[in-house]
Amino acid sequence: MSDPDRILIVEDDRETRTLIREYLEENSLEVRESADGRQMWELLKGWKPDLILMDLMLPGEDGLMLCKRLSVDENTQDIAIIMLTARGDEMDRILGLEMGADDYLSKPFSSRELLARIRSVLRRARTTPRAALPPKERESYHFSGWTLRLSARHLISPDGVIVDLTKGEMILLQVFLQHPNEALDRDRLTELCHSREATVFDRSIDVQVGRLRKRLRDDPKNPTLIKTVWGKGYMLTTGIDP
Amino acid sequence: MSDPDRILIVEDDRETRTLIREYLEENSLEVRESADGRQMWELLKGWKPDLILMDLMLPGEDGLMLCKRLSVDENTQDIAIIMLTARGDEMDRILGLEMGADDYLSKPFSSRELLARIRSVLRRARTTPRAALPPKERESYHFSGWTLRLSARHLISPDGVIVDLTKGEMILLQVFLQHPNEALDRDRLTELCHSREATVFDRSIDVQVGRLRKRLRDDPKNPTLIKTVWGKGYMLTTGIDP
């Protein structure tokens, strides 16, 4: 059997908190409580819930603000949130703000309805994995046994040696990796690397390719990674995706 | 077929080491050896074991201390540890200290028992991933043989020398440790260290990095700890992480 879903209640009114807690626990959920944002963050250090029930009105930091922060923080952005409001007319305001909450519920609500919403949100959260949410920038590329790490701006060779790249070399390699197994002429490379036109007798691409080949230990006489397409330009061959 | 489990033996007595090694290798485990803590950290830079067999009495830094450090360091805290003690009566003391070891064994022990314990610990480690455990509060960081103690505001070098840090240096190092192996640009560092915007020609980060490098005995011409990522910023390299 799997672990029960974990719910965190953030609500300043002790009685409401206890009421909700007891009902949820009867329904096989693991529940913890915080009275305000401060306590919540403290608790989150050691315990990660699947869903947070957040009251809108809180002493100290506002529930909306907490909500925003939770969805910005890498460690907490995959926690589902249901906002609770005291009055229905507050709802309009919240909905307009588009904070990161997954559902909203205005008091008074029936316990059954709360439970239903919780199950619904959790189910939705599980079938729509986070990956779909923020379109992350790609941090590393793999090709022919090499690994390119963008942040550290270096390559890791198939045998594990780390090779540093300059900015220009990295951009060039990135461009090749975005067009694998495709011959790119010098004008195109200049455009993609520097967003500028190539001048008349512009050899900078050739030189830069040479420098990159040296880093990749690619013999120009018989290159395996960056091939020269004679009379046209250069091409990165990855082996995969022919 | 999957890779064999990797075991690291940390034990000063060469004969014991060889004996254990041979037995474990006969039983399809990949084994490496270190004679002391210094060697261990060195080895860990390029090779991450699943389990460490740690002798309690070691020249230089104590096995207990190493154990503590291993479980504090993010890069090594998921390595299982079995402590070996020379005499049974030492065991009580250790058990009372609650260092991060997963099992204990007092010499002399039979090879079969050792193997049984290893298999047991590894099995347990695999079914309960460390990641699920509550994240510990950091009061110290360990990296590349160095230890940073936040409360005392000092560093302990791999060979045991204590180096005091100023508040600014400590904050900077802490920031690096929270983003290991990631290039951080000056704006980001300024933001993370001082919660303020960097001014136009702000070189304070450069100067502070220089000061920190001096404390860490890191040669700027060829830094091993804080690397310059040219045109971008700086990066702390921890060795482990691949």
Next chain:
DNA sequence: CGATTCCGTTACATTCTTGTCACATCTTCA
């Protein structure tokens, strides 16, 4: 308060990157 330490700023030396050029090689094709 005076002494000391810390740390941002500045200035200058040094290092690194990269486009350009010259010349050696290579490829193509008449």
Next chain:
DNA sequence: TGAAGATGTGACAAGAATGTAACGGAATCG
């Protein structure tokens, strides 16, 4: 095969980025 054109690459230099000593205001300490 030889000439013309294309590519490879060492050398160079300008400009940009970094390392750091020195200075002085600010913070800390006794």
